[in-house]
Amino acid sequence: MSDDLLKPRFPLGGASPFRSEYEGFSISESMANSFVWLACRLNRQADFERMAREVFGFAMPGPGGLARRSAYSTFWTGPGQWMVVAPFSCHRDLETLMKEGFGPSASVTDQTDAWLRLDLEGVACHTVLERLVALPLHTVGEGSAHRVSVHHTGCFLGCLGMADRYFLLAPRSSARSVFHALRQAAESVLTPLAAPRHPPVSGLSGGGAPHRG
């Protein structure tokens, strides 16, 4: 693998994940998963569905759905398209695994580094999320995932436990903005449990004096 100089960075810019805790709510950055995008090829649906059952042990979920079994979870991202999630530790090359598993019935694209994953936990999840997403949260049950807009940024919100366990996938380049929006929403209604650690600032000037002619 890569030599010592190539240290991976977390999406929020740190060498370790960020975490913010509030009374009844926590936000945790995670890089523990591999992601690939999986799309069924034209006229290969029967093969694709058979492969899916073989590879995952379940049928691919429909719109808004999230299916999980053993190491894999998948959620619907569009007609004939899904995101596959698996632990990074044992699925570093998930793309190759999926290509081998699905053969010519699917197009597979690695998306592992395309997303910031935030795990949201606690009884106050809805209190915070209702300030961020236009989703009827009371209808979002365990085993569902939805396209949402958080601070004008297209994200996915998945529910892992009834009303108290969610994951949010945000585009990696917008990680700090989305994380900031989440923290602001949380801080407007909840009490922080510890002084939060802030990701680096993202201002227009990198520290030197403005340098305009």
Added chain:
Amino acid sequence: MSAPNRLSHRLPGGLIDRKRTLSFRFDGREYHGHPGDTLASALLAGGRMLMGRSFKYHRPRGPLTAGSEEPNALVELGGGACREPNARATTTELFDGLEARSQNRWPSLSFDVLAVNDLLAPFLTAGFYYKTFMWPRSFWDKVYEPAIRRAAGLGRLSGAADPDVYDKGFLHCDLLVVGGGPAGLTAALAAARAGARVILAEEDFRFGGRLNCDAGLFLGADQQDWISACVEELSSLENVRLMPRTMVFGAFDHGIFGALENNPPQAASGPRQVLWRIYARRTVLAAGAVERPIAFADNDRPGIMLAGAVRAYANRWAVAVGRQVVVFTNNDDGYRTAADLMAKGVEVPAIVDTRSDAAVDVGVPVFAGAAVVGTSGRLRLSGVKLRLSSGEERSLKCDALALGGGWNPNLHLTCHQGHRPVWREDIAAFVPGKAGPPGLRAAGAACGAFSTANALEGGRDAANDALEDLGFRRQDVKLPEAEGRTPSIVAFWHVRSKGGRAWVDFQNDVTVKDVELAHRENFRSVEHLKRYTTLGMAPDQGKTANVIGLAVMAELSGRTIPETGTTTFRPPYAPVSVAAFAGRSTGEDFRPRRLTPSHDWAAEQGAHFVEAGLWLRAQWFPRPGESHWRQTVDREVLATRGSVGICDVSTLGKIDVQGTDAAAFLNRVYCNGFAKLPVGRVRYGLMLREDGMAMDDGTTARLAEDHFVTTTTTANAVAVFRHMEFCRQSLWPGLDVQLVSTTEAWAQFAVAGPNSRRVLQRVVDPEFDISNEAFPFMACGEITVCGGLRARLFRISFSGELAYEIAVPTRYGDGLIRRLMEAGRDFDITPYGTEALGVMRVEKGHAAGGELNGTVTARNLGMERMVSAKKDSIGAPLSRRESLSGEDVLKLVGFCPLDPAQPLVAGSHLLPEGAAAQASNDQGYLTSAVYSPTLATPIALGFLKRGDARLGEVVDVANPLMGTRVRARVVSPHFFDPEGGRLRV
């Protein structure tokens, strides 16, 4: 300054917590009140009636109402950056330490110099400004308007950034109940018991509506006990969200409502306000009604107040607004005010009833068929003059007048989508029409059901009907026995009298005379009336004024009120601060930012960043001693051309195109051919719009027979992806193609310059040969770097140098640039920003955003040969339109000033040498202009008529905005290494 607070106007009872006393200040003077008070009720309790000055004439004013419709008692709250202008004292919840000031007066509220305007009233009628300040024209902006703005107006903003926190959010429910009075409470109860998800939004900080303000509405049960029981039950249910202090301000499409929730004053935490977007399957509008005054001479003196408000102050806030209160009414409701006041021990010298058959035996003198024709008192009412039915005039001493002109249902939300209300003669008011926002139904006073019994039933029934629609079971909510009489009214709008001005719109100082003037001058449509007189404008939007104004206009024009019509109801129902609309989106968080993988590294280097769409990109990397950005950029360009430079290009859009028909798909999307692109090769592509104009350009790499990676410009990444998805899904669903964006997944760096290969060879794993022979210009491949890390390498060049773009998974982007900088140290590897990137691409004549401006064709760009005639592709047929290929067609060429000391400016127009700078001489324009450190001269790209045939010619580059004119020679757009030899070494 502190003064003893006598609480001289407090009555017994009321819904205030007398165990606690709150101190507050108004205009520097200390007052006291209790929890449950509003600022207005506490000031009235302290004997303070004068609370503001009117908009135009600076007339002294006291509160007219006890609610959000208040036109007079507008004050400034707080201080410093927190100052809030135009707050209604009538809805401002009192808290300890509240600071309020009157506004629109100088030097003080009781002595306002600008009250001189009132003496000039004969000249300041409607349309005064339009007629008077016409000449000289140039004076309007600099003299007239600033002077008028200083003299007239409401409160003033602090000008500082608002330090408070605002938030926004989204709520969903089966039933939204707007208003927490008797109708709203029974509606919410019915829906809540049925198990529906209910939101009950109440503008006030206390639920109950008029039940808090009127005595004796229930026949037996205690009104407050019933409210408490309702609120308690609703609070205990998980399917109910009670939202006091929440004003539903607008009804939008698809059952979406805007609501503004205020945090309680001095709350320990939470944002000051939250703007909610409520998605409701059904809505019950139970917003009650607003009382209206009667217009008569000098009806605006402090102490003249709506009858329902007088009653509310007495019953809810235990405040007598005066010691002697005359009632002037055209309906039964005025009698209720008199009865409640007398029950509290307040003297009511008389009831003046415009109806000739008015009841006379109510324990107080009643003047039937009479009217108030004038008032006296400067800062406070001291008496009224009556005209009796006999014609005799009589004066009465009093310090308050309760005005009851009838009630207008609060139907605004039913009209926000363009629906019109209908007139009901029996109650002399507009009520919601049958057509309205889908799923919304009014109940109680909001639909003209003015008795308490009707309100209770109406709320419950409206909710039950909505529930039934949604599949819930109807609920039989037991209602308390309540009065069921609808007050009788005989419409009476204004008192005709000689002299004196009769106010229609208190907030905008519009009088009956102004309406008459508008009529005389033929501004008779209600919309014209509104604009000409300003009736119904300003923060209160004429809630107490509009119907009277319509009635006066109807009378003058001989039409009925419904024939006269209403102006358009638009959100918001009451003012919403801009801060609430902004919510969390302020300052740097106004919009999301996208950061490149090397952002933190670039920041460490002191990079100066530039916004490119949502991206922040390093624009240049200044070094110590460089005092001007040009020095930095020149150095970066020369270093790259001289040795090696590195630039983060991760922002370019990257689209994974897969499928057995991927090549065929790209062949149709791009005007040039892609079907035969070999695996392991890259090709430049030009994408046209359907109309033949250039849409975007970029390179596409073929990684496998069925796998391509297409790049787009940074700015067009989303638009191109959307376009390609449209093509895939809608134009050619029969092609086996799958698309996904991978922009975020890869960190990509351009490594450019004669030493770029040497640097890369130090990071690319040795099993990959990237020599010129093995990895020639326009090659691409999947490789590993730094001991096994997967990567992609593309031999492409935007700079015109030997160059590569290397991509690694984004998490390693920061590590890779540090590694490359280390690897290139002995080559003096230089990071360069978007400015140097731009200079080098102009030197090479590459088109970019300036050139791809949406109006140019491949022919304009000199790329007509790229539009393949051997295949069909989007835009190709229309790119061959005759009109696009005339003799005078614009062609992309280069320009060099004859005098290198004279810079060229993008956007400048091209003129024949010596021709006048006018449109008829225009021959084209510059699209990109830079200083080329390589050529030591300013250079530019631009479109010139027949430019390719005019190389060597001299033209004038004119910039009329800056007043410059530079002579420049037309040259090839390829300023540097036109043969491209440097790319291929």
